[in-house]
Amino acid sequence: MARNLARILRGCGSLVPFMKTPARPPRSSSSSIPVRTLVEMLPSLFSSKPRDFSLPNSSWGEEMMRLYEHYNGHTETEGEENQERKWNRLPSYNRSLKYAAGGVYLSKLIQSKARLFTRNIRDPGAAFEYVLFIDKEKEKCVCIFQAGHLLEGPPGHVHGGAIATMIDTVTGTHASAISAPVLTANLNIDYRSPIPLGSTVLIESTLEKTEGRKLFISCKVTSTDGSKRHTDATALFVSVSIGHLLKG
Structure with a gap:
């Protein structure tokens, strides 16, 4: 499933030139892109709602x-x-x-x-x-x-x-x-x-x-x-x- 999502993301990246595609990690037997990276990218791809930066994130102490x-x-x-x-x-x-x-x-x-x-x-x-x-x-x-x-x-x-x-x-x-x-x-x-x-x-x-x-x-x-x-x-x-x- 991760490989299929990665193909979709690469296709979307060619349609939206200003989006940055994360550096490709070394290939492994399970997937070519870490699942965590895919999860973080999906909301910005499939949602038109802008990100609210004033909400908690993992960096907050x-x-x-x-x-x-x-x-x-x-x-x-x-x-x-x-x-x-x-x-x-x-x-x-x-x-x-x-x-x-x-x-x-x-x-x-x-x-x-x-x-x-x-x-x-x-x-x-x-x-x-x-x-x-x-x-x-x-x-x-x-x-x-x-x-x-x-x-x-x-x-x-x-x-x-x-x-x-x-x-x-x-x-x-x-x-x-x-x-x-x-x-x-x-x-x-x-x-x-x-x-x-x-x-x-x-x-x-x-x-x-x-x-x-x-x-x-x-x-x-x-x-x-x-x-x-x-x-x-x-x-x-x-x-x-x-x-x-x-x-x-």
């Missing part, structure tokens, strides 16, 4: 899973009394891109290859592993972030640029949930202590105020127990129109 279950267990349910803060998980997909700056329409092939920056590495656990939750009133957003080995800056620790990327991602997603679409106008970051690679941290975003099209947001990055402050930041976002984005 115990602390990441514990926090995910904690916040996911406090999601809002219809008709429930709002006695404590309720969180809604925000799905995270690869970007579906149709236009470049200036309103130039991109070909289907280029569209299919476009990737949201933090989701451009498909290997689970290699880079940015994160999930975001936002509260009912959209005043707060929390991100559970696990840093992979490709984000190394100082030996054994996360690169400052990767931390800035996550802060911009979290605060930007928060601002977009309030007034989409938005652009980052200003981002100030104070680095306080390094983040070890492979560790899990919390990135908490708070809406401070709004002034017309401006949204002022503060952010902090802490250890999961809150005992260590890694980073503080403030951000200013400006609400813009879709037409403004397409003009470039």
